[in-house]
Amino acid sequence: MLSQRARSPTGTGLERQRAGQLYEAARAGMGRDMRDVRAWHLDEWGELTVSTAVALAGVALEERQPPTDPVAYHGRQGKITAWPSSARSKVVCGSLRRLRVAVELDFDPEVVRFSGEPVELHWKSGRTRHRWRPDFVARMRDGSRCAVVMQPPRGIGPQWHERLAALKEVAQSAGWQVQIRSVPQGTQLENLMWLADYRFADRVDPEQEQAVLHAFRRRRPLFEGAGACGVPVLIAVDLVYALMWQRRLLFDWGQPLPRGPLVWTA
Numbered sequence: 001m002l003s004q005r006a007r008s009p010t011g012t013g014l015e016r017q018r019a020g021q022l023y024e025a026a027r028a029g030m031g032r033d034m035r036d037v038r039a040w041h042l043d044e045w046g047e048l049t050v051s052t053a054v055a056l057a058g059v060a061l062e063e064r065q066p067p068t069d070p071v072a073y074h075g076r077q078g079k080i081t082a083w084p085s086s087a088r089s090k091v092v093c094g095s096l097r098r099l100r101v102a103v104e105l106d107f108d109p110e111v112v113r114f115s116g117e118p119v120e121l122h123w124k125s126g127r128t129r130h131r132w133r134p135d136f137v138a139r140m141r142d143g144s145r146c147a148v149v150m151q152p153p154r155g156i157g158p159q160w161h162e163r164l165a166a167l168k169e170v171a172q173s174a175g176w177q178v179q180i181r182s183v184p185q186g187t188q189l190e191n192l193m194w195l196a197d198y199r200f201a202d203r204v205d206p207e208q209e210q211a212v213l214h215a216f217r218r219r220r221p222l223f224e225g226a227g228a229c230g231v232p233v234l235i236a237v238d239l240v241y242a243l244m245w246q247r248r249l250l251f252d253w254g255q256p257l258p259r260g261p262l263v264w265t266a
Contacts (some may be wrong), residue, residue, distance in 0.1 A: 037123040053173035061137040064118040066195040086199040092116040097183045114138035146177040167196045192259045198242040212239045
């Protein structure tokens with residue numbers, strides 16, 4: 001049930017003022033036929049509330065769970081799961097496709113924190129009522145917020161265009177960005193999943209870490225550098241993978257990690 005305290009969780013006064021300016025600018029640029037979109041989400045007390053698009057400015061949706069139990073996508077890849085992110089948060093994913101994009105977001109250095117399905121948008125277009133959850137909301141390194149949606153698996157149709165149009169109107173009013181991402185596949189996905197196992201790095205010996213970095217001042221095969229750095233080989237290889245997740249070591253993403261691609265310092 002909706003909170004009867006009628007909370008409207010918004011940001012600071014400056015954020016609300018800026019949101020109001022963005023909303024008026026959006027209406028001026030798009031005419032007066034903007035959709036009346038309402039956003040269902042949890043407030044900071046964990047209670048379900050409904051906000052206007054303008055009121056979403058400053059709301060930390062990247063820290064919130066879904067407003068109601070998540071629903072799996074239709075199809076064989078639909079399952080409810082969660083990604084334990086490197087920020088120590090649980091990111092709800094309604095499908096394996098979402099989980100793969102969650103791993104990519106976790107690896108993205110521009111993304112500080114993100115959550116899965118934290119807001120549900122409701123609006124009416126003509127006689128049709130719509131309800132939709134963007135896949136993710138992220139807080140970026142520059143302090144902005146971004147709604148992240150995945151490209152549809154079976155092509156783009158009228159429903160996708162309607163949803164994206166509604167989201168862009170909300171984004172304009174709330175001061176968000178909108179990103180459309182494809183799902184990682186093939187070698188890129190395999191490498192991401194491999195490195196993700198090293199996102200929670202154990203306490204590292206600084207001297208060993210520096211020795212590994214020093215070994216890759218020039219490009220050389222992964223296992224060659226790990227064997228030449230003076231650190232026990234198994235520890236060195238684990239350090240290489242952890243440093244790759246941190247983007248302090250780079251490699252050719254077109255080459256599978258188990259084959260020991262060329263590696264070099266960032």
